[in-house]
Amino acid sequence: MPNTLNPLELIARRWQPSAAFVRRAALATVVMAVIIVVTGGAVRLTQSGLGCSTWPKCTPESLTPTAAMGINGLIEFGNRMLTYVLCAFIGLFIVAARARAPHRRSLTRLGWGQFWIVMGNAVWGGIVVLTGLNPYLVAAHFLLTTALLTVCVLTWQRAKEGDEEPRDLTARPVRQLAWLLVAATAALTVIGTAVTGAGPHAGDAHKVHRIPLDWQEITQLHVDFVYIVVGLSVATWFTLRAVKAPAAPRRRVLELLGCLALQGVFGYVQYFLGLPELVVGLHMFGSTLVWICVLRVLLALRDRGPVPQAADEAAEPEAAEPQQAAVASAPSR
Template identity: 65%
Template sequence: MVPVPQLTRAEVAQAARNPLLFVADRWTPSSRTVRRAVLSAVVMAVAIVVTGGAVRLTGSGLGCPTWPKCTDESLTTTSAMGLHGVIEFGNRMLTYVLCAAVGWAIVAARAAKPWRRGVTRIGWAQFWVVMGNAVLGGIVVLVGLNPYTVAAHFLLSTALITLAVLMYHRLGEGDGAPKPLVGKAVSQLTWLLVVAAGLLVAVGTVVTGAGRHAGDSSDVHRIPLDWKLISQLHADLAWIVVALSVALWFVLKAVDAPAVPRRRAGQLFLVLMAQGVIGYVQYFLDTPEILVGLHMLGSCLVWIAVVRVLLAQRERPADTAGVPAPAEPRQEHAPAV
């Protein structure tokens, strides 16, 4: 049996005062460990969206009819609530797994040597978005799956995915000032693509809010818009995003841009094509649940691809990649009055 190390009173006080610094002083993870920790946060950010979609598509949105408890008397689901209760409560529990993944990413980034303050801050930003989305998820239940709150819930999850991808990308950069790899015109075209993709995702939530998958077997309020009309708008925006991605790829090739931005633009086009096929098939088949779920996964992958295209158009020097972790202040002498 490995003996448990005994901590001194000063070490216990340090751990209570700043647990992250306490861990960082005693553990240095490898770069691979840090990347895996941050990647786990990306994977869980996508997984929580997909499983949240499964809750809605199985009609389990009110499987636990209240929040934060599952019922007024029980914190967990009961046998009387059936499969819907299990699915809804399971999704709630998955939030703790997401918190653990984000927390692991924060700890690994903080303990890495040299310490990169900016990377750790992105991890904390993820943590607070998770907390905010958990509260918003509770509000969604309390207001009976109001479609506007459901849309906000999805958009905040998209913000979480953005931060997770940004944190993962920052691990491969230094901390110097960003330097563009493309000209101003290409950068403007890329930002136009980002805005169009953002509108595509936002309108997609309206399609969901006006569609037939209300998230519960009972009568749930829907957004009072013509579903076919808003679906057509969504499809038009999708074609605009596809056209912009193709234009960007050709422009990057024409200006002889570095290989990474061109490769990311090509990857985005392929993801968009796959997502478009799923979107049209689900529309003509009257939105079967399995295809809607795949389309939600595709939405996450499209947005990740768009963010990666944007981030690939800059570089940061690695010679200023880290800053030393601050030493614990000594208390040898009382400060002068």
């Protein structure tokens, strides 16, 4: 009985994407994950969280919103449809990573990891609707999307590097400082969901249960963690300079500091203006940029060699500088 090829193997026999294409496909999943966060925030800020009254249908009688539901139904349903667009981009990456020779199982596994997080979060979003926007479930819904963004960023990084054993570019205390920065930023994100859950933007025009916390106090705790993250970022940059680390990690920290400055502006503006919807949305967008930058700082502290090339393919220059080159070109001080 002849061996039966699965569809991905059949595609791999007929299509050989370039390493650059795989990188761009991975980056597209990062962009789509950010869009999902921002549009999810738009659903909440436009009071469209229950624009569709049930799940998986929009109403008990209709899969799509009706004219009587108005703009809120369209916004909520549109956000649901974006999940399919996200899955299409993830599928494109999985197919490209599988078709690329040599096959890198680590990339396809990360792609499938993205897919299953999306599927799980879609079901979780349905539970959020069926429970009338329970604030704890809404917070978990956002954190699951952040987990998706994390895997997407890791996938993007892995698409730009090889499969060698990770080689540390800095001493262990420096890496521990970077991990502390990641942990503090993660805590900042979790506290941010508590601020949102206790705040005035409940996600629907009707009375919705809120997290029973003093909004002013939890906001102050959020601000305190902002200062901790900023302090750790500055400390990381000076430490990298002191140990003469490669240029790439130092550049990643500067990018992070720039995002933190922008996010700080959004945060203070929304606080002093009474949480206008547009500025709150920009603040959510800024939170995704900060998380991406923090992850990139951590990932820049190790090297896994160049991207594997096909046997009949000339080595192509990578879009991101290989860490080995960064080590060689690091200025001495």
